[in-house]
Amino acid sequence: MSISVIPENTGFHATWFMDGTTGSVQKNIVLYLQKGVIDKVDTIISGQPVKSGVADFTGCTILPGFIDSHVHLFMSGTRDKKIREHQLHAGYADMRSVIARHLGQALACGVFAVRDGGDYNAHAWQYKMAAEAAPADRVLFNVAGRGWRNNGRYGKLVGRPPAGGQTLAEAILVDSDRIDHVKIINSGLNSLKQYGKETLPQFDLPTMRAAVSAAKQLGLKTMVHANGRLPVKIAIDAGCSSIEHGFFMGVENLQKMADQQVAWVPTAITMLAYSEKLDPNSTEAGIARRNCDHQLEQMALARKYGVPVVLGTDAGSLGVHHGASVRRELALLIEAGFSIPEAVRCGTHNGAKLLGLTHSGDLRRGKEATFIVVEGPPSGLVDGLGKIKAFYIKGRRVF
Numbered sequence: 001m002s003i004s005v006i007p008e009n010t011g012f013h014a015t016w017f018m019d020g021t022t023g024s025v026q027k028n029i030v031l032y033l034q035k036g037v038i039d040k041v042d043t044i045i046s047g048q049p050v051k052s053g054v055a056d057f058t059g060c061t062i063l064p065g066f067i068d069s070h071v072h073l074f075m076s077g078t079r080d081k082k083i084r085e086h087q088l089h090a091g092y093a094d095m096r097s098v099i100a101r102h103l104g105q106a107l108a109c110g111v112f113a114v115r116d117g118g119d120y121n122a123h124a125w126q127y128k129m130a131a132e133a134a135p136a137d138r139v140l141f142n143v144a145g146r147g148w149r150n151n152g153r154y155g156k157l158v159g160r161p162p163a164g165g166q167t168l169a170e171a172i173l174v175d176s177d178r179i180d181h182v183k184i185i186n187s188g189l190n191s192l193k194q195y196g197k198e199t200l201p202q203f204d205l206p207t208m209r210a211a212v213s214a215a216k217q218l219g220l221k222t223m224v225h226a227n228g229r230l231p232v233k234i235a236i237d238a239g240c241s242s243i244e245h246g247f248f249m250g251v252e253n254l255q256k257m258a259d260q261q262v263a264w265v266p267t268a269i270t271m272l273a274y275s276e277k278l279d280p281n282s283t284e285a286g287i288a289r290r291n292c293d294h295q296l297e298q299m300a301l302a303r304k305y306g307v308p309v310v311l312g313t314d315a316g317s318l319g320v321h322h323g324a325s326v327r328r329e330l331a332l333l334i335e336a337g338f339s340i341p342e343a344v345r346c347g348t349h350n351g352a353k354l355l356g357l358t359h360s361g362d363l364r365r366g367k368e369a370t371f372i373v374v375e376g377p378p379s380g381l382v383d384g385l386g387k388i389k390a391f392y393i394k395g396r397r398v399f
């Protein structure tokens, strides 16, 4: 007896190909899969007919699925004050569908993994715990739960101070149940009144060192929100895994991050989005735009020095929408001087390293076949990502 099965495609031809690791673009390739994993990448002669069973994406680019390494799943990018206010205070029952929607928006934009930067009520964490029981979500998400901040300092929305009498390290050791990474806030926000104003660090170096080593003891990485020279310096010297935002961190910190290979998630789109939402003639809009421009200069230096730059959007910030902001941050990386394959690497391979995703994040042999198909050559990628032709996760077509 024979059983006829309609086979899924195991080969994919594309005119252009970026594997997420190299700075170059390959032409006329066929990507072969076995059980959802990349088996090999062949080059074919241009114009040669595509073999039967191979999906023909002539005129298209294949690249890895994206990772957004800084999001807040509990908040939407909307500027509607009522909605934002509601999301800040709503209970988990209301937030479940909001978080699901945000993950769906990420998926629709070719994002297969996100790293959450925390929320005060740990709703993203709660969602993950529930989803683990019923693995319905296709987007992987790493969660921080509730982040940490110092008493009386910035960060109420995403974190809390250690309980009375506890050091930060002690607090981390007793309150990190089933989180994926530790989030620490070590500065304030960018000022929109005074350009380049730096805030004081929230924690000193010994406190931060102890905190990072407590996290390491639990096998966890630390993501540190830090803007300005001193807050960033302390986080780097303490051995943190990544600097989040890092506005106005300065050249010395960038060099040190290159030396020590500390990841940097610049989230430049946050300031551009702010500038677009404010009255264009206001001081605040002007400063937000200058903050973004300054960040692009720092990103150019980071590229030159070899800092592992990672794409993250801070989705949930005002005007920063889940999913859709990924291609905007990608455009900013390119504006800062990254080549298109280099910018893609920030949003794929580099993100996977930071999230600890060892089986995905690029399209080399042996990795999961999670990839996007976009019409046209890589030079049109940013526009092309606005209308993704196909998205495959582990070899299965998602759309």
Ligand SMILES: [Zn+2]
Pocket (backbone or CB within 6 Å): 070, 071, 072, 117, 314
């Ligand atoms: Zn954030």
